[in-house]
Amino acid sequence: MNGLEISPFIKALPKVELHVHIEGTLTPALRWKLAQRNHIKLPYATYEDLLDSYKVTYNHRKEVNGDDGRPTFLEAYFAGCQVLITEDDFYELGMAYLSRCADMNVRYCEPFFDTQAHTERGIAAPTVMAGYLRAQQDGATRFGVQSNWIFCFLRDRPLSEGLEAYAAARPWARLANGKGLGLFHAVGLAANEFEKPPLLFEEGFRLARQDGLHVTLHCDVDQKDAADHVHEAIFGVCYGNGAERIDHGLNALDRPELVVGLKKRGIGLTLCPHAYHRRQATEVLFPKIKRLMDEGVVVCINSDDPTYMHDVWVDGNLQKVWTYCELSQSDMVQLVKNGVRMSWAEEELKTDLMKELESVDVFC
Numbered sequence: 001m002n003g004l005e006i007s008p009f010i011k012a013l014p015k016v017e018l019h020v021h022i023e024g025t026l027t028p029a030l031r032w033k034l035a036q037r038n039h040i041k042l043p044y045a046t047y048e049d050l051l052d053s054y055k056v057t058y059n060h061r062k063e064v065n066g067d068d069g070r071p072t073f074l075e076a077y078f079a080g081c082q083v084l085i086t087e088d089d090f091y092e093l094g095m096a097y098l099s100r101c102a103d104m105n106v107r108y109c110e111p112f113f114d115t116q117a118h119t120e121r122g123i124a125a126p127t128v129m130a131g132y133l134r135a136q137q138d139g140a141t142r143f144g145v146q147s148n149w150i151f152c153f154l155r156d157r158p159l160s161e162g163l164e165a166y167a168a169a170r171p172w173a174r175l176a177n178g179k180g181l182g183l184f185h186a187v188g189l190a191a192n193e194f195e196k197p198p199l200l201f202e203e204g205f206r207l208a209r210q211d212g213l214h215v216t217l218h219c220d221v222d223q224k225d226a227a228d229h230v231h232e233a234i235f236g237v238c239y240g241n242g243a244e245r246i247d248h249g250l251n252a253l254d255r256p257e258l259v260v261g262l263k264k265r266g267i268g269l270t271l272c273p274h275a276y277h278r279r280q281a282t283e284v285l286f287p288k289i290k291r292l293m294d295e296g297v298v299v300c301i302n303s304d305d306p307t308y309m310h311d312v313w314v315d316g317n318l319q320k321v322w323t324y325c326e327l328s329q330s331d332m333v334q335l336v337k338n339g340v341r342m343s344w345a346e347e348e349l350k351t352d353l354m355k356e357l358e359s360v361d362v363f364c
Protein backbone atom coordinates (compact mmCIF):
# COMPACT_ATOMS: atom_id res chain seq x y z
CA MET A 1 0.00 0.00 0.00
CA ASN A 2 2.80 2.44 0.81
CA GLY A 3 5.12 4.26 -1.55
CA LEU A 4 6.81 2.69 -4.56
CA GLU A 5 10.32 3.45 -5.67
CA ILE A 6 10.26 6.44 -8.00
CA SER A 7 11.45 5.56 -11.51
CA PRO A 8 13.86 7.85 -13.42
CA PHE A 9 11.07 8.64 -15.92
CA ILE A 10 8.67 9.89 -13.20
CA LYS A 11 11.51 11.69 -11.42
CA ALA A 12 12.46 13.62 -14.55
CA LEU A 13 8.93 14.46 -15.67
CA PRO A 14 8.12 18.19 -15.25
CA LYS A 15 5.15 18.38 -12.88
CA VAL A 16 2.43 20.58 -11.44
CA GLU A 17 0.51 20.06 -8.20
CA LEU A 18 -3.01 21.43 -7.70
CA HIS A 19 -4.22 19.58 -4.60
CA VAL A 20 -1.97 19.84 -1.56
CA HIS A 21 -2.86 21.26 1.87
CA ILE A 22 0.19 23.20 3.04
CA GLU A 23 -0.12 22.06 6.67
CA GLY A 24 -0.24 18.49 5.31
CA THR A 25 3.35 18.97 4.14
CA LEU A 26 4.67 19.76 7.64
CA THR A 27 7.36 17.13 8.10
CA PRO A 28 8.02 15.54 11.50
CA ALA A 29 11.50 17.11 11.40
CA LEU A 30 10.17 20.64 10.92
CA ARG A 31 7.41 20.01 13.49
CA TRP A 32 10.03 18.92 16.02
CA LYS A 33 12.23 21.94 15.26
CA LEU A 34 9.36 24.46 15.57
CA ALA A 35 8.14 22.85 18.79
CA GLN A 36 11.61 23.35 20.31
CA ARG A 37 11.88 26.91 19.00
CA ASN A 38 8.43 27.93 20.27
CA HIS A 39 8.69 26.00 23.55
CA ILE A 40 5.67 23.85 22.74
CA LYS A 41 5.49 20.54 24.50
CA LEU A 42 4.65 17.69 22.15
CA PRO A 43 3.08 14.51 23.56
CA TYR A 44 6.19 12.54 22.46
CA ALA A 45 9.27 12.08 24.61
CA THR A 46 11.67 11.65 21.71
CA TYR A 47 11.88 12.46 18.02
CA GLU A 48 11.67 8.73 17.29
CA ASP A 49 8.35 8.55 19.18
CA LEU A 50 7.07 11.42 17.06
CA LEU A 51 8.14 9.60 13.88
CA ASP A 52 6.37 6.44 15.05
CA SER A 53 3.13 8.39 15.49
CA TYR A 54 2.98 8.91 11.71
CA LYS A 55 3.06 5.18 11.01
CA VAL A 56 -0.51 4.67 12.18
CA THR A 57 -3.31 4.27 9.65
CA TYR A 58 -5.75 6.90 10.83
CA ASN A 59 -9.41 6.22 11.48
CA HIS A 60 -10.82 7.92 8.37
CA ARG A 61 -14.10 9.15 9.83
CA LYS A 62 -15.26 8.52 13.38
CA GLU A 63 -18.69 9.77 12.29
CA VAL A 64 -18.89 7.00 9.70
CA ASN A 65 -16.69 4.21 11.08
CA GLY A 66 -17.18 4.65 14.84
CA ASP A 67 -14.50 5.54 17.40
CA ASP A 68 -11.98 2.72 17.88
CA GLY A 69 -9.51 4.85 19.84
CA ARG A 70 -7.27 5.69 16.88
CA PRO A 71 -6.93 9.37 15.95
CA THR A 72 -8.59 10.56 12.77
CA PHE A 73 -6.48 12.06 10.04
CA LEU A 74 -7.89 15.51 10.82
CA GLU A 75 -7.06 15.20 14.52
CA ALA A 76 -3.45 14.39 13.63
CA TYR A 77 -3.37 17.19 11.07
CA PHE A 78 -4.64 19.89 13.41
CA ALA A 79 -2.37 18.62 16.21
CA GLY A 80 0.54 19.25 13.84
CA CYS A 81 -0.59 22.85 13.31
CA GLN A 82 -0.01 23.68 17.00
CA VAL A 83 3.70 24.36 16.43
CA LEU A 84 3.05 27.10 13.82
CA ILE A 85 3.18 30.39 15.70
CA THR A 86 5.27 33.12 14.05
CA GLU A 87 5.43 34.52 10.53
CA ASP A 88 8.79 32.78 10.15
CA ASP A 89 7.19 29.42 11.01
CA PHE A 90 4.65 29.77 8.20
CA TYR A 91 7.42 30.98 5.89
CA GLU A 92 9.57 27.95 6.69
CA LEU A 93 6.63 25.61 6.13
CA GLY A 94 5.97 27.16 2.71
CA MET A 95 9.65 27.18 1.75
CA ALA A 96 10.13 23.57 2.82
CA TYR A 97 7.30 22.47 0.52
CA LEU A 98 8.51 24.61 -2.42
CA SER A 99 12.06 23.33 -1.98
CA ARG A 100 10.72 19.78 -2.07
CA CYS A 101 8.79 20.73 -5.23
CA ALA A 102 12.06 21.74 -6.86
CA ASP A 103 13.60 18.38 -5.88
CA MET A 104 10.64 16.57 -7.50
CA ASN A 105 10.72 18.79 -10.61
CA VAL A 106 7.35 20.35 -9.72
CA ARG A 107 7.40 23.65 -11.61
CA TYR A 108 4.09 25.10 -10.53
CA CYS A 109 1.70 24.48 -7.65
CA GLU A 110 -1.49 25.79 -6.06
CA PRO A 111 -1.31 24.98 -2.32
CA PHE A 112 -4.41 25.19 -0.12
CA PHE A 113 -4.19 27.21 3.07
CA ASP A 114 -6.65 28.49 5.65
CA THR A 115 -6.48 31.02 8.43
CA GLN A 116 -9.31 29.74 10.66
CA ALA A 117 -7.29 26.84 12.12
CA HIS A 118 -4.71 29.40 13.25
CA THR A 119 -6.81 32.39 14.33
CA GLU A 120 -8.70 30.12 16.74
CA ARG A 121 -5.32 29.47 18.40
CA GLY A 122 -4.73 33.19 18.77
CA ILE A 123 -2.49 33.59 15.71
CA ALA A 124 -3.38 36.70 13.69
CA ALA A 125 -4.40 35.98 10.08
CA PRO A 126 -1.80 38.45 8.65
CA THR A 127 0.96 36.50 10.44
CA VAL A 128 -0.08 33.37 8.52
CA MET A 129 -0.42 35.07 5.16
CA ALA A 130 2.70 37.25 5.44
CA GLY A 131 4.73 34.06 5.94
CA TYR A 132 3.16 32.34 2.94
CA LEU A 133 3.47 35.43 0.74
CA ARG A 134 7.19 35.65 1.47
CA ALA A 135 7.53 31.92 0.69
CA GLN A 136 5.61 32.39 -2.57
CA GLN A 137 8.05 35.14 -3.63
CA ASP A 138 11.27 33.51 -2.40
CA GLY A 139 10.20 30.05 -3.64
CA ALA A 140 9.91 31.46 -7.15
CA THR A 141 13.25 33.27 -7.11
CA ARG A 142 15.28 30.75 -5.13
CA PHE A 143 13.83 27.44 -6.35
CA GLY A 144 12.15 28.43 -9.62
CA VAL A 145 8.82 27.07 -8.37
CA GLN A 146 5.88 29.34 -9.19
CA SER A 147 2.81 29.17 -6.97
CA ASN A 148 -0.67 30.65 -6.69
CA TRP A 149 -2.37 29.74 -3.43
CA ILE A 150 -5.98 28.82 -2.61
CA PHE A 151 -7.82 30.19 0.43
CA CYS A 152 -10.04 27.58 2.09
CA PHE A 153 -13.17 27.94 4.16
CA LEU A 154 -13.20 25.36 6.96
CA ARG A 155 -16.45 23.58 6.26
CA ASP A 156 -17.02 22.26 9.78
CA ARG A 157 -17.14 25.86 11.04
CA PRO A 158 -20.07 28.25 10.62
CA LEU A 159 -20.36 30.12 7.33
CA SER A 160 -20.31 33.46 9.19
CA GLU A 161 -16.87 32.68 10.61
CA GLY A 162 -15.63 31.68 7.14
CA LEU A 163 -16.94 34.92 5.64
CA GLU A 164 -15.12 36.92 8.31
CA ALA A 165 -11.93 35.00 7.54
CA TYR A 166 -12.39 35.69 3.82
CA ALA A 167 -12.96 39.42 4.45
CA ALA A 168 -9.73 39.54 6.47
CA ALA A 169 -7.83 37.57 3.80
CA ARG A 170 -9.18 39.56 0.84
CA PRO A 171 -6.33 42.16 0.75
CA TRP A 172 -3.93 39.22 0.20
CA ALA A 173 -5.80 37.94 -2.87
CA ARG A 174 -5.11 38.74 -6.50
CA LEU A 175 -8.28 40.72 -7.11
CA ALA A 176 -9.90 41.40 -10.47
CA ASN A 177 -9.46 45.16 -10.05
CA GLY A 178 -5.71 44.69 -10.07
CA LYS A 179 -5.48 45.25 -6.33
CA GLY A 180 -4.37 42.85 -3.63
CA LEU A 181 -1.03 41.37 -2.64
CA GLY A 182 -1.40 38.36 -4.94
CA LEU A 183 -0.96 35.41 -2.56
CA PHE A 184 -4.13 33.57 -3.60
CA HIS A 185 -6.29 33.53 -6.70
CA ALA A 186 -8.98 31.01 -5.75
CA VAL A 187 -11.10 29.72 -2.89
CA GLY A 188 -11.95 26.19 -1.87
CA LEU A 189 -13.05 24.10 1.09
CA ALA A 190 -11.14 22.10 3.70
CA ALA A 191 -11.69 20.09 6.93
CA ASN A 192 -14.47 17.71 7.85
CA GLU A 193 -17.13 17.27 5.14
CA PHE A 194 -19.51 15.17 7.24
CA GLU A 195 -23.00 16.62 6.69
CA LYS A 196 -21.46 19.82 5.29
CA PRO A 197 -22.59 20.00 1.65
CA PRO A 198 -20.93 22.52 -0.70
CA LEU A 199 -23.99 24.78 -0.99
CA LEU A 200 -23.63 25.80 2.66
CA PHE A 201 -20.75 27.98 1.43
CA GLU A 202 -22.46 29.42 -1.64
CA GLU A 203 -22.28 32.97 -0.28
CA GLY A 204 -18.52 32.67 0.06
CA PHE A 205 -18.17 31.36 -3.50
CA ARG A 206 -20.28 34.22 -4.85
CA LEU A 207 -18.17 36.82 -3.05
CA ALA A 208 -14.99 35.21 -4.38
CA ARG A 209 -16.36 35.16 -7.92
CA GLN A 210 -17.28 38.84 -7.64
CA ASP A 211 -13.68 39.49 -6.68
CA GLY A 212 -12.51 37.67 -9.81
CA LEU A 213 -11.25 34.58 -7.98
CA HIS A 214 -11.59 30.94 -9.07
CA VAL A 215 -13.62 28.35 -7.16
CA THR A 216 -12.64 24.75 -6.55
CA LEU A 217 -14.61 22.28 -4.50
CA HIS A 218 -13.32 19.57 -2.18
CA CYS A 219 -15.48 16.42 -2.41
CA ASP A 220 -14.05 13.77 -0.12
CA VAL A 221 -14.17 10.11 -1.21
CA ASP A 222 -16.77 7.75 0.28
CA GLN A 223 -17.90 10.40 2.73
CA LYS A 224 -21.57 10.35 3.76
CA ASP A 225 -23.61 11.78 0.82
CA ALA A 226 -20.41 11.87 -1.30
CA ALA A 227 -22.23 11.64 -4.66
CA ASP A 228 -24.71 14.34 -3.56
CA HIS A 229 -21.79 16.61 -2.74
CA VAL A 230 -20.30 16.03 -6.21
CA HIS A 231 -23.73 16.79 -7.71
CA GLU A 232 -23.86 20.16 -5.90
CA ALA A 233 -20.29 20.93 -6.96
CA ILE A 234 -21.19 20.37 -10.64
CA PHE A 235 -24.74 21.70 -10.82
CA GLY A 236 -25.51 23.66 -7.63
CA VAL A 237 -22.83 26.11 -6.55
CA CYS A 238 -21.97 29.46 -8.15
CA TYR A 239 -25.56 30.19 -9.20
CA GLY A 240 -25.87 26.70 -10.67
CA ASN A 241 -22.84 27.14 -12.93
CA GLY A 242 -20.76 24.75 -10.85
CA ALA A 243 -17.20 24.94 -9.57
CA GLU A 244 -14.31 25.18 -12.03
CA ARG A 245 -12.54 22.17 -10.51
CA ILE A 246 -13.33 19.42 -8.04
CA ASP A 247 -10.79 18.10 -5.55
CA HIS A 248 -11.08 14.29 -5.29
CA GLY A 249 -14.65 13.70 -6.58
CA LEU A 250 -14.03 10.01 -7.26
CA ASN A 251 -17.66 9.29 -6.30
CA ALA A 252 -18.72 10.88 -9.60
CA LEU A 253 -18.51 7.28 -10.79
CA ASP A 254 -21.47 6.39 -8.55
CA ARG A 255 -23.94 8.05 -10.93
CA PRO A 256 -23.74 8.30 -14.73
CA GLU A 257 -25.16 11.84 -14.79
CA LEU A 258 -22.22 13.08 -12.72
CA VAL A 259 -19.68 11.79 -15.22
CA VAL A 260 -21.70 13.36 -18.04
CA GLY A 261 -21.91 16.64 -16.07
CA LEU A 262 -18.14 16.77 -15.47
CA LYS A 263 -17.45 16.30 -19.18
CA LYS A 264 -20.12 18.71 -20.40
CA ARG A 265 -18.99 21.44 -18.06
CA GLY A 266 -15.30 20.73 -18.51
CA ILE A 267 -14.73 20.27 -14.78
CA GLY A 268 -11.53 18.39 -14.00
CA LEU A 269 -10.77 16.29 -10.91
CA THR A 270 -7.61 16.72 -8.82
CA LEU A 271 -7.11 13.11 -7.70
CA CYS A 272 -4.81 11.95 -4.88
CA PRO A 273 -4.51 8.19 -5.45
CA HIS A 274 -2.50 7.27 -2.36
CA ALA A 275 -5.07 8.93 -0.10
CA TYR A 276 -7.65 6.46 -1.43
CA HIS A 277 -5.22 3.55 -1.65
CA ARG A 278 -4.94 3.64 2.15
CA ARG A 279 -8.54 2.47 2.31
CA GLN A 280 -9.25 0.75 -1.01
CA ALA A 281 -7.67 -2.35 -2.47
CA THR A 282 -5.39 -1.92 -5.49
CA GLU A 283 -7.70 -3.94 -7.75
CA VAL A 284 -10.69 -1.82 -6.70
CA LEU A 285 -9.18 1.66 -6.78
CA PHE A 286 -6.97 1.85 -9.85
CA PRO A 287 -9.57 0.50 -12.31
CA LYS A 288 -11.81 3.37 -11.12
CA ILE A 289 -9.15 5.94 -11.95
CA LYS A 290 -8.59 4.26 -15.33
CA ARG A 291 -12.33 4.29 -15.97
CA LEU A 292 -12.54 8.03 -15.37
CA MET A 293 -9.69 8.56 -17.84
CA ASP A 294 -11.26 6.22 -20.41
CA GLU A 295 -14.62 7.99 -20.05
CA GLY A 296 -12.90 11.26 -20.98
CA VAL A 297 -13.03 12.99 -17.59
CA VAL A 298 -10.01 15.28 -17.19
CA VAL A 299 -7.99 14.23 -14.13
CA CYS A 300 -4.59 15.16 -12.71
CA ILE A 301 -2.53 13.53 -9.98
CA ASN A 302 -1.61 15.12 -6.64
CA SER A 303 -0.54 14.29 -3.07
CA ASP A 304 -3.16 15.86 -0.69
CA ASP A 305 -1.36 15.64 2.70
CA PRO A 306 1.85 13.73 2.06
CA THR A 307 3.43 13.78 5.52
CA TYR A 308 0.27 12.33 7.09
CA MET A 309 -0.08 9.81 4.27
CA HIS A 310 3.03 7.65 4.62
CA ASP A 311 5.30 10.28 3.06
CA VAL A 312 3.97 9.65 -0.44
CA TRP A 313 4.38 12.92 -2.37
CA VAL A 314 3.17 13.89 -5.85
CA ASP A 315 5.94 11.88 -7.55
CA GLY A 316 4.93 8.81 -5.50
CA ASN A 317 1.29 9.31 -6.48
CA LEU A 318 2.23 9.54 -10.17
CA GLN A 319 4.33 6.40 -9.79
CA LYS A 320 1.36 4.53 -8.30
CA VAL A 321 -0.95 5.48 -11.14
CA TRP A 322 1.68 4.58 -13.72
CA THR A 323 2.28 1.19 -12.12
CA TYR A 324 -1.21 0.12 -11.05
CA CYS A 325 -3.22 1.59 -13.94
CA GLU A 326 -0.57 0.16 -16.31
CA LEU A 327 -0.28 3.42 -18.22
CA SER A 328 2.16 4.30 -20.98
CA GLN A 329 4.74 7.04 -20.70
CA SER A 330 2.66 9.18 -23.06
CA ASP A 331 -0.37 8.67 -20.78
CA MET A 332 1.74 10.03 -17.92
CA VAL A 333 2.74 13.08 -19.97
CA GLN A 334 -0.96 13.56 -20.73
CA LEU A 335 -1.83 13.46 -17.01
CA VAL A 336 0.63 16.27 -16.34
CA LYS A 337 -0.70 18.20 -19.34
CA ASN A 338 -4.16 17.84 -17.81
CA GLY A 339 -2.81 19.45 -14.64
CA VAL A 340 -1.36 22.35 -16.62
CA ARG A 341 -4.67 22.77 -18.45
CA MET A 342 -6.68 22.63 -15.20
CA SER A 343 -4.35 25.05 -13.44
CA TRP A 344 -4.93 28.77 -13.14
CA ALA A 345 -1.33 29.66 -13.88
CA GLU A 346 -0.50 32.62 -16.08
CA GLU A 347 -0.92 31.79 -19.78
CA GLU A 348 2.75 32.27 -20.56
CA LEU A 349 3.78 29.73 -17.93
CA LYS A 350 1.16 27.27 -19.19
CA THR A 351 2.42 27.61 -22.76
CA ASP A 352 6.04 27.08 -21.67
CA LEU A 353 5.12 24.00 -19.62
CA MET A 354 3.08 22.53 -22.45
CA LYS A 355 6.00 23.02 -24.85
CA GLU A 356 8.34 21.32 -22.44
CA LEU A 357 5.94 18.39 -22.00
CA GLU A 358 5.69 18.05 -25.79
CA SER A 359 9.41 17.51 -25.91
CA VAL A 360 9.56 14.75 -23.26
CA ASP A 361 10.92 11.57 -24.84
CA VAL A 362 8.41 8.75 -24.54
CA PHE A 363 9.27 5.19 -25.48
CA CYS A 364 5.96 3.48 -24.87
Ligand SMILES: [Zn+2]
Pocket residue numbers: 019021218247304
Ligand atom coordinates in the same frame (compact mmCIF):
# COMPACT_ATOMS: atom_id res chain seq x y z
ZN1 LIG B 1 -7.59 17.46 0.12
